Amino acid sequence: MNELTLSTPALLFSAISLIMLAYTNRFLAYAAVVRNLKEKFLQQKDEALLLQINNLKKRLYLTRSMQIYGITSLLLCVLTMFLIYVGQHNLAVWVFGLALLLLILSLGFLIREIQISVDALNHHLNDIEYHLNKK
Structure with a gap:
């Protein structure tokens, strides 16, 4: 196996940063939709809105998990770079x-x-x- 160098986790560092930007954009879009659905639900207590709200809850929890695991991965890449820098190559690989x-x-x-x-x-x-076929 080739030795792990600083450039390997550094490459992943930039990719994870872009992924995290995409995750954040998804989260912000969901936040806007949730606020909009709340206003609609307060005006009309529609069952369909409750289904959408439950769907969004699932998606928000998944997005939170995506962000947590992505951020932790990024943190471990930085830790890997530090471990390589201080000469702890075996630990850095793990x-x-x-x-x-x-x-x-x-x-x-x-x-x-x-x-x-x-x-x-x-x-x-x-x-x-x-609704189109109903007409």
Whole structure:
């Protein structure tokens, strides 16, 4: 196995930073939708709005998990770079491996969140089709 150098975790550092930016944008979009749904729900206590709120709750929890695992992965990449710098190469390899596993978990949560989002959008599309066919 080739020796782990500072450049390897540094490459992952920039990729994780971009992923975290995308996660944050998703979170901010959900926050706006939740605020909008709250206003709608206070005006009209519709059952469909409750279903959307429950769906958004799941997606927010997944997004939180994505962010936590992504941030922890980023933190471990920085720790890896520090360990390499101070000459703790064996420990650095294990910490970097853990960082990679956490990044995999974060991306797995992203896949699940995307599936839930697509299901929610399909529900809206089916509802539109139903109302169009009803006329």
